[in-house]
Amino acid sequence: KAGVTQTPRYLIKTRGQQVTLSCSPISGHRSVSWYQQTPGQGLQFLFEYFSETQRNKGNFPGRFSGRQFSNSRSEMNVSTLELGDSALYLCASSFSPHNAYEQYFGPGTRLTVT
């Protein structure tokens, strides 16, 4: 069974631009969570989607948004990029929020904002 995939793996953007990251969960998994990892703040929860609905949202500005499609694939979007948005963005999938104890992570997307 294929694991969680994230595209693109690396991305370089300029301040003020916007970016869209994609996450395809493990087949059969319907819950997708996103995390931001930076050297200063560590790993922080961004949001969780289940059945195309956002269940949880972390403490991030409105520039960060996401969505989930009917096939459970998820995208996150960051508008008006700032230098501080440079980070590794990880997504994780599980069967459902009730199976959060068994989340599998993708390889991450490394975003660099210049």
Added chain:
Amino acid sequence: AQTVTQSQPEMSVQEAETVTLSCTYDTSESDYYLFWYKQPPSRQMILVIRQEAYKQQNATENRFSVNFQKAAKSFSLKISDSQLGDAAMYFCAYTGANSKLTFGKGITLSVRP
């Protein structure tokens, strides 16, 4: 809100020796899970071991075992017979009713040959 604390930023262990990584957490929930994740230089997050709060028995996975002290809110990871491939960043994490993972700051483990 739940918090996870890893107070040691880095540790070093001799190959074949045993090392213990510390973690404390704070929560008011009674039903939750605790985890140790490994993140090698590839940045892939790999689940090392998981502990259910209502299980008194400490979890074990081959060379990895935990010491779960629920009353003290302590959750340490013991790595026995350390190998060069164990060198990585290790994160302690928590999940409860809201299903999100809360991570500690992580600890960098180096293994000396």
